[in-house]
Amino acid sequence: MKRIGILSIGEMGYHWARLLGSQGIEVLTYAGGRSEVTQRRATNAGVRLVPSMRVLLEESDLVVSVVVPLAAKRVASQVARSLARVGRRDLLYLDANAISPMTAREIERALAPAGAIFVDGCIIGSAARIGHGTLICLSGPQAERLEELRAFGFSTRVLGTEIGQASAFKVVYAGLTKGLQGLFVELLIGARKFGLLHEIIRQYEESFPGLLAKIGPSIVGLKTHAGRRAEEMAELGQTYRHNGLRSVMAPATRKLLRAIAALDAGMASETGEREGSVLETVELFFHKGLLRENGPGGSIRS
Numbered sequence: 001m002k003r004i005g006i007l008s009i010g011e012m013g014y015h016w017a018r019l020l021g022s023q024g025i026e027v028l029t030y031a032g033g034r035s036e037v038t039q040r041r042a043t044n045a046g047v048r049l050v051p052s053m054r055v056l057l058e059e060s061d062l063v064v065s066v067v068v069p070l071a072a073k074r075v076a077s078q079v080a081r082s083l084a085r086v087g088r089r090d091l092l093y094l095d096a097n098a099i100s101p102m103t104a105r106e107i108e109r110a111l112a113p114a115g116a117i118f119v120d121g122c123i124i125g126s127a128a129r130i131g132h133g134t135l136i137c138l139s140g141p142q143a144e145r146l147e148e149l150r151a152f153g154f155s156t157r158v159l160g161t162e163i164g165q166a167s168a169f170k171v172v173y174a175g176l177t178k179g180l181q182g183l184f185v186e187l188l189i190g191a192r193k194f195g196l197l198h199e200i201i202r203q204y205e206e207s208f209p210g211l212l213a214k215i216g217p218s219i220v221g222l223k224t225h226a227g228r229r230a231e232e233m234a235e236l237g238q239t240y241r242h243n244g245l246r247s248v249m250a251p252a253t254r255k256l257l258r259a260i261a262a263l264d265a266g267m268a269s270e271t272g273e274r275e276g277s278v279l280e281t282v283e284l285f286f287h288k289g290l291l292r293e294n295g296p297g298g299s300i301r302s
C-alpha cells in the first residue's frame with residue numbers, strides 16, 4: 001500500500017492520517033460537501049484533498065471509512081457508484097465505523113457489484129491512541145490482507161472470515177464504554193446537585209481504582225461526540241432486536257447521549273485533540289441543565 005484514501009478526516013481520520021503520513025504513506029481524502037472544520041483538519045493532518053470521489057478511488061490502494069455510523073451506508077453507496085464508473089476490481093474498502101453487523105452486510109452487498117474488496121472492521125480504543133494500543137479489528141474473507149497495516153504501526157486483529165463479526169464485536173464493546181460514560185455522567189450530575197462531587201469522585205476512586213480516570217477522556221469527548229455515540233447505541237439496540245434479544249441498557253444510554261448532544265456543548269476540534277477535564281465537563285453539562293426536569297434535555301423523557 002502506497003496511497004490510502006480516508007473518508008472522512010474527523011477525529012479518527014485525523015489520527016489515522018498522522019500515523020500513515022509519518023510512515024511515508026500518502027493519505028488522500030475527498031471532502032466535497034464536508035464542513036470547513038473537516039477540511040481544515042485534513043490540511044492540518046497533511047492530507048491531500050482530491051477534487052472528486054472518482055480521483056480518490058482511482059488513486060487509492062485502500063479506502064477507509066471512518067465517518068459517523070449513520071453515514072456509513074451512504075458513503076459506501078457513493079463509493080460503489082463512482083467505483084463502477086472507474087472500473088477497477090482491486091480496491092480494498094475497510095468500513096471501520098461502529099455499525100451493526102446487518103449494516104456491514106448491506107454495505108458488502110452494495111460494494112460487491114462495483115468490484116470492491118470489502119473488509120468489515122472496527123476500532124477499539126481512542127483515536128488519540130492509534131499507533132499506541134488502539135486496536136483495529138477485522139473480519140471477512142479478505143481481512144488478513146489488512147494485517148499489512150501493522151507495518152505502519154497499527155495494532156490489528158483478525159476476528160474471523162465472516163462479514164459482520166467485527167461490527168458485532170464493536171457494538172457489544174461500545175455498549176460497555178458508552179454505558180459507563182452515561183452512568184458516570186448521570187451520577188456525577190446528581191453528586192454536583194447535592195454538593196458531593198469531590199467526595200463521590202474520591203469514593204469511586206477508593207472503591208474502583210482507576211475506573212473514572214480510564215473513562216474520563218471519553219466523558220470529556222461527549223461534548224462533541226455524544227450524537228455519534230448515541231447512534232452507536234442505536235446500532236447495538238438494532239443488533240439485539242435483529243437477533244431476537246431485547247436490550248434495556250442501550251436505549252437508556254442512547255437517550256442520555258442524545259440529551260447531551262442537544263446541549264450543543266462543544267466545538268469540534270480542528271486538530272482532532274480533546275480539551276478539558278471531567279470536572280469541567282460535568283460543570284458544563286450541569287449549567288446547561290442536563291437531566292433537569294423541564295431542562296433542555298426534554299427528549300430524555302420520551
Ligand SMILES: NC(=O)c1ccc[n+]([C@@H]2O[C@H](COP(=O)([O-])OP(=O)(O)OC[C@H]3O[C@@H](n4cnc5c(N)ncnc54)[C@H](OP(=O)(O)O)[C@@H]3O)[C@@H](O)[C@H]2O)c1
Binds near residue numbers: 008010034
Ligand atoms: N473518535 C474516537 O475516539 C473513536 C474511537 C473508536 C471508533 N470510532 C469510530 O470512528 C468513526 C469516526 O468517529 P470520529 O470520532 O472521527 O467522528 P467525528 O470526529 O464526528 O468525525 C466524523 C467525520 O465524518 C464526516 N462525515 C459525516 N457525515 C458524512 C458523510 N455523509 N459523508 C462523508 N463524511 C461524513 C464528518 O464531516 P463533517 O465535519 O462535514 O460533518 C467528520 O469529518 C465512527 O464510526 C466511530 O464510531 C471513533
